[in-house]
Amino acid sequence: MARQKPQFWLKYNNGAEALWLPVNPESITVTSTHGYEDIEVSNLGEYTVIGNNRQKExxxxxxxxxxxxxxxxxxxNLKxxxxxxxxxxxxxxxxxxIRYIVTGTPINIPVTIRSFEYEERGGEPGxxxxTLSLKEYTFIDIAKKGTPVSGNSGAVMPKLTTSAPRPNTHSVPSSYTVKSGDSLFKIAAKVYGNGNDWRKIxxxxxxxxxxxxNVIKAGQKLVIP
Structure with missing residues (x-):
């Protein structure tokens, strides 16, 4: 059985607008690449990090x-x-x-129009x-909070809560006697629950x-503000 000629279609907005290319291109050009990054590693020289497949062009x-x-x-019936x-x-x-379709091939995918160049040539008026350059497009479906996560019927996205935060019941002492091995960071972590508050002390x-x-001595009595 003779193979039918492919049809080249561009469709927009779920097919609300469509264009059947009246003259088939001479060839179908598909570029498929893979991501790589070359980095310099001390004592090892150049090292290649293999990334993910990139979108087809x-x-x-x-x-x-x-x-x-x-x-x-x-x-x-030409337009x-x-x-x-x-x-x-x-x-x-x-x-x-838009959607790029070539019938009789696996090409039926969403794409973005990266460039569109056109001209009217002398001697061929009208x-x-x-030349049209397209790149594969991937739709990202972001699940709403509280809805089931795809592939896991028992998992749900976390919900926002408007309840007031739990009050901090941690009591802060008025003073602290330095022990061997202490630092201001460790002391702040003990008394405040956050070592980054050491500067207050x-x-x-x-x-x-x-x-x-950075120099504190065992036995020093510190005021805790």
Whole structure:
């Protein structure tokens, strides 16, 4: 059985707008790449980190004919070439993906229009020649809070809560006697629950500790603000 000629389609907004390319491109160009990063590692030299597969890129070139010609046109009811160009430009400016379909092939995927170049050539008035560059688009479905997580019927996204935070019942002592092995960070972690608050203790006890907050001595009695 003879293989049917493929049809090249561009569809926008779930098929609300569609364009069947009237003249098939001479070839289907698909670029599939993989992510790599070369880094320099001390004593090892250059090292390659293998990343993830990148999205496919597509390129096609053809023209929108002004007049029907049975030798290369796929259908008779041709749209005005400039209307075709305007339609594609509108899709590109919308910032939304379109669907690229080549019948008889696995190509039926959402893409973004990366570039669209076209021209009217001398000696062929009314015909618009174009080159279209497309890149595969991946939809990201962000689950709402409280809805089941895909692939796990028992898991749900966390819900926001408006309840007041639990009050801090931790009591802070008024003083602290330094023990062997202590540091201001450790002391702050004990009395405040947060070691990053050590400076409050130091600022209150500079006369006892001295100019270096990293040097404290066992037996020193510190005021806890």
């Amino acid at each position: 597509f390129s096609l070139s053809s023209f929108f004919p002004r007049d029907y010609n049975a030798s290369y046109c796929e259908y008779t 005005d070439p400039w209307e075709c160009a305007k339609l594609i430009e509108g899709w590109q400016k919308s910032g939304k993906p 015909d618009i020649y174009y 130091y600022d209150k006890n500079k006369a006892v500790i001295g100019p270096n907050p």
